[in-house]
Amino acid sequence: MKSTFIQNDNTHTAFVQLNASACTACWKCIEICPNEVIDKSFLYVANTVIHEQVLMYDASKCTGCTKCMQACKFDAISIYKQ
């Protein structure tokens, strides 16, 4: 079950942004990011995982290489637009 996602500072860097509702938690972007910007995120309810996605945990390390965007087959990562 996909839950409602709460937008926060960890959903984008200065260069790329995450559409969490499109994220299927395949983790490809984590593997390809050279700067360890992205990591797994889990939403629990009563000790049960009800939603998985990624978050930009260390956005300050993002260089804008767009490798994550190219690796995502679900168009969940795009160029950041303020």
Ligand code: SF4
């Ligand atoms: S590659 Fe795309 S679908 Fe896969 S975890 Fe990253 S953002 Fe989510």
Ligand code: SF4
């Ligand atoms: S643009 Fe590059 S450095 Fe930034 S999160 Fe994506 S893969 Fe990592």
